[in-house]
Amino acid sequence: MSPSLQLVAASCLLFLSLPLLPRAAEYTVGDGPWDTGTNYAAWADNHAFVAGDVLVFQYVKSQHNVFEVTEGTYRSCDTSAGVLKGYTTGFDRIELTEARSYWFICDYPGHCVGGMKLAVNVSAGSAGRGDAGPPPSVPLPPSGSAAVPSPAGGCRSWAAWALTLSVFVVVNYI
Ligand SMILES: *[C@@H]1O[C@H](CO)[C@@H](O)[C@H](O)[C@H]1NC(C)=O
Numbered sequence: 626m627s628p629s630l631q632l633v634a635a636s637c638l639l640f641l642s643l644p645l646l647p648r649a650a651e652y653t654v655g656d657g658p659w660d661t662g663t664n665y666a667a668w669a670d671n672h673a674f675v676a677g678d679v680l681v682f683q684y685v686k687s688q689h690n691v692f693e694v695t696e697g698t699y700r701s702c703d704t705s706a707g708v709l710k711g712y713t714t715g716f717d718r719i720e721l722t723e724a725r726s727y728w729f730i731c732d733y734p735g736h737c738v739g740g741m742k743l744a745v746n747v748s749a750g751s752a753g754r755g756d757a758g759p760p761p762s763v764p765l766p767p768s769g770s771a772a773v774p775s776p777a778g779g780c781r782s783w784a785a786w787a788l789t790l791s792v793f794v795v796v797n798y799i
């Protein structure tokens with residue numbers, strides 16, 4: 626198989642597997658308003674966050690805010706242990722850009738102690754969500770075979786060819 630054909634095959638496999646990769650999602654924190662009546666630990670436990678996901682904090686802006694803080698501040702609710710960033714719009718969209726832990730609290734007096742605190746662990750994009758795994762490997766035809774589409778044939782003919790071959794293999798396997 627020629628190097629250019631290998632390149633076409635590799636890019637086509639990548640192209641065809643794109644829909645299988647996890648997509649960044651947007652989450653309303655607590656599935657409702659950011660307030661003192663929600664169990665954010667339970668909410669976070671029910672979600673698997675990947676880098677690129679966005680958290681949306683919705684609240685009345687004269688009553689709450691969102692501080693991204695250190696783990697120490699998250700645990701103690703004492704901002705002297707470290708504040709990284711403050712948000713005050715009442716509709717804060719915060720992108721979880723990195724695969725790491727993030728901690729958020731509300732800085733209004735008593736609110737963090739009252740439960741307005743959120744910790745999330747963010748995993749890397751392709752490994753974090755779903756179990757799609759790597760794209761399936763497709764057996765390649767003998768070099769020079771008439772069934773091999775030319776590089777000019779592009780991804781569509783590769784896709785059609787790969788699909789046909791997969792169906793053939795599966796049918797024979799059953
Ligand atoms: C995040 O990961 C750490 C280390 O694995 C774990 O101790 C902690 O409970 C996790 N936090 C959340 C909110 O899942």
Ligand SMILES: [Cu+2]
Pocket residue numbers: 660688689690731732733736741
């Ligand atoms: Cu608050």
